[in-house]
Amino acid sequence: MRYSNFFIPTLKEEPTEAEIPSHSLCLRAGLIRKVASGIYSFLPLGFRVLRKIEDIVRDEMNKAGAIELLLPAIQPSELWIKSGRWSEYGPEMFRLKDRSNRDFCLGPTHEELITYLAYLDIKSYKDLPINLYQIQVKFRDEIRPRYGLLRAREFIMKDAYSFCRDEEELDEVYKKMYRAYSRILERIGLNFKVVEAKTGVIGGKYSHEFIVLAKNGEEKIVYCPGCNYSSGYELSRFVPGNNKDSRDEEKPGFEERVGEVFTPDITTIESLVQFLKVPVDRIVKTILLKDKENNIYAFLLGGERELNIGKAQDFLNKELKMIGEEDVENNLNSTGLNIGYLGPINLPCHIKILADNSIKKRKNFVVGANKKNYHLINVNYPRDFVVDSWGDFSYPVPGDICINCGSKLEFERGIEVGHIFKLGEKYSLKLEAKFLDKDGKLKPFVMGCYGIGISRIMAAAIEQLHDDKGIVWPSAIAPFAAEIVVTNPQDDRLTKVAEEIYSSLTGFGVEVIYDDRDTSPGIKFKDADLMGIPLKIIIGKKFLDKGKIEVEFRKNSHKEELIPADISGIVRYINQSL
RNA sequence: CGGGAUGUAGCGCAGCUUGGUUUAGCGCGCAGCGUUCGGGACGCUGAGGUCGGGGGUUCAAAUCCCCCCAUCCCGACCA
Numbered sequence: 099m100r101y102s103n104f105f106i107p108t109l110k111e112e113p114t115e116a117e118i119p120s121h122s123l124c125l126r127a128g129l130i131r132k133v134a135s136g137i138y139s140f141l142p143l144g145f146r147v148l149r150k151i152e153d154i155v156r157d158e159m160n161k162a163g164a165i166e167l168l169l170p171a172i173q174p175s176e177l178w179i180k181s182g183r184w185s186e187y188g189p190e191m192f193r194l195k196d197r198s199n200r201d202f203c204l205g206p207t208h209e210e211l212i213t214y215l216a217y218l219d220i221k222s223y224k225d226l227p228i229n230l231y232q233i234q235v236k237f238r239d240e241i242r243p244r245y246g247l248l249r250a251r252e253f254i255m256k257d258a259y260s261f262c263r264d265e266e267e268l269d270e271v272y273k274k275m276y277r278a279y280s281r282i283l284e285r286i287g288l289n290f291k292v293v294e295a296k297t298g299v300i301g302g303k304y305s306h307e308f309i310v311l312a313k314n315g316e317e318k319i320v321y322c323p324g325c326n327y328s329s330g331y332e333l334s335r336f337v338p339g340n341n342k343d344s345r346d347e348e349k350p351g352f353e354e355r356v357g358e359v360f361t362p363d364i365t366t367i368e369s370l371v372q373f374l375k376v377p378v379d380r381i382v383k384t385i386l387l388k389d390k391e392n393n394i395y396a397f398l399l400g401g402e403r404e405l406n407i408g409k410a411q412d413f414l415n416k417e418l419k420m421i422g423e424e425d426v427e428n429n430l431n432s433t434g435l436n437i438g439y440l441g442p443i444n445l446p447c448h449i450k451i452l453a454d455n456s457i458k459k460r461k462n463f464v465v466g467a468n469k470k471n472y473h474l475i476n477v478n479y480p481r482d483f484v485v486d487s488w489g490d491f492s493y494p495v496p497g498d499i500c501i502n503c504g505s506k507l508e509f510e511r512g513i514e515v516g517h518i519f520k521l522g523e524k525y526s527l528k529l530e531a532k533f534l535d536k537d538g539k540l541k542p543f544v545m546g547c548y549g550i551g552i553s554r555i556m557a558a559a560i561e562q563l564h565d566d567k568g569i570v571w572p573s574a575i576a577p578f579a580a581e582i583v584v585t586n587p588q589d590d591r592l593t594k595v596a597e598e599i600y601s602s603l604t605g606f607g608v609e610v611i612y613d614d615r616d617t618s619p620g621i622k623f624k625d626a627d628l629m630g631i632p633l634k635i636i637i638g639k640k641f642l643d644k645g646k647i648e649v650e651f652r653k654n655s656h657k658e659e660l661i662p663a664d665i666s667g668i669v670r671y672i673n674q675s676l
Numbered sequence: 677c678g679g680g681a682u683g684u685a686g687c688g689c690a691g692c693u694u695g696g697u698u699u700a701g702c703g704c705g706c707a708g709c710g711u712u713c714g715g716g717a718c719g720c721u722g723a724g725g726u727c728g729g730g731g732g733u734u735c736a737a738a739u740c741c742c743c744c745c746a747u748c749c750c751g752a753c754c755a
Contacts, residue, residue, distance in 0.1 A: 109705090115748060190755095585713060586713045618716080618717060
């Protein structure tokens with residue numbers, strides 16, 4: 099491809115709307131342009147990257163036995179009403195009406211359509227298992243689109259749906275998809291982690307998220323460097339780190355006398371730390387939650403920790419809500435409780451006390467006195483209060499320990515690019531999609547669904563792999579493998595060589611872009627770096643001086659010189675830049 | 677949906693407080709000519725704007741007032 103025949107509108111200046119590098123670089127390198135909030139055009143260069151990602155995904159899906167098809171982006175409301183999601187999905191779904199006032203939506207996902215297809219045409223266990231996928235545009239009217247392609251309202255996704263006879267068969271397909279997704283990200287060349295995740299509203303029992311590690315990622319994950327444990331922040335299991343009390347080391351096990359301290363207007367952990375001049379892990383916080391029947395629970399956890407309501411709910415198997423000031427006034431005013439001065443001692447006895455494992459070993463800690471403007475110091479368990487249940491109710495903090503191998507857990511951020519679910523029978527039951535099994539019985543399909551964001555991978559790759567000069571594409575998805583730069587296009591000696599190299603590389607099937615623009619070399623170098631082309635082939639001064647051309651690697655600026663006739667050498671370097 | 681901000685040439689911005697010497701500027705980019713040619717070169721010439729939209733105040737509005745729209749940020753919501 100000749101640069102002059104191509105279309106790469108690059109931007110020198112930082113676009114104001116871009117908050118993070120991938121967004122800015124997508125715009126600056128001429129990959130995308132915004133059309134409306136969260137809606138983007140893919141320009142030729144971006145489109146090439148998208149195609150490369152698609153090709154890899156398609157290849158791995160095919161290898162894993164999945165079959166490609168294409169479902170419509172527009173979907174009638176009927177199937178969604180049947181599955182119950184027409185009302186469930188809410189304002190995140192783009193809805194529209196046709197000329198005769200029938201309801202449609204722009205598909206945010208395709209479980210309904212694929213299940214309908216299975217209902218129509220998959221009749222027998224002999225057809226199973228089957229795994230169908232498509233690469234399609236999706237629409238979600240996000241409340242707050244942001245970060246360019248990372249949270250767009252129109253985006254491209256590969257989604258696969260599997261139909262199986264039973265759980266066992268589903269397990270196998272699920273494992274295949276797990277491996278396929280791992281291979282996809284390995285082939286693209288991204289650093290990623292697979293974490294156990296919540297299933298959310300899509301339903302199902304079991305799911306894994308594929309997270310591309312990047313500082314600006316929206317997902318927090320926890321992983322163990324010692325074994326292969328990794329998990330989403332919310333779900334992570336861990337052993338609380340040993341938050342030792344310094345005084346405990348001087349006098350092990352010594353329990354001091356409880357004292358009441360006047361702490362006027364000190365209602366936050368932070369202010370308490372400053373006021374009492376104690377480390378934050380000497381404080382035990384008390385948080386009140388209530389269930390739907392207005393039963394109240396007090397959760398105790400280390401001052402350095404946050405309550406994980408999800409875990410608390412799972413523990414009690416009840417839906418819980420935080421108690422606010424109004425609740426205290428409305429329901430608890432007789433008790434004299436004050437938000438900001440809560441503690442486990444002298445709580446009304448109908449309030450159950452649940453303690454986080456993190457406070458089990460603590461001595462002489464600080465709690466609220468259940469009396470306005472007072473805290474208690476030197477509180478000890480079990481001397482001073484009772485606990486109804488112990489459990490894990492908090493998010494992990496630095497210093498916490500792997501539940502499997504005892505190493506210190508590490509924290510990372512990343513971008514969720516893939517998510518695989520075991521759906522089970524949720525959709526096949528609702529949409530009556532059944533097959534005739536070997537035993538002659540009609541059974542609902544056992545389903546799985548597997549999504550991976552094509553356009554999101556593009557942004558995630560940039561987010562993970564860039565420097566101050568621009569994008570550093572991994573060569574598997576680089577829009578071009580190499581760029582030929584002629585420093586002075588007016589000099590026939592240089593352009594002649596460039597033309598020769600260009601045509602032989604093209605002949606070898608190398609995707610090369612030849613920057614034949616009549617412009618200064620600086621601009622060409624800067625653009626090539628911004629676009630992230632893995633290898634530059636430079637024809638200039640060195641050629642005039644000693645008949646050599648140069649190749650320069652984008653990722654480390656390493657340069658090599660060779661003679662122009664050595665095309666195989668150039669090809670070798672192109673392969674090396676992989 | 678709540679809070680905050682912005683909207684002036686393709687991009688980045690100034691001008692608005694205090695309405696009138698502004699025929700609306702600047703930098704980058706763009707077009708033409710010439711000089712350059714190893715890390716965003718230089719000179720000259722030029723094209724490009726209903727100042728987000730509508731209404732109002734005024735002799736006069738980019739500038740003051742009201743309404744609307746769009747975009748961005750924070751939060752809530754959603755996963």
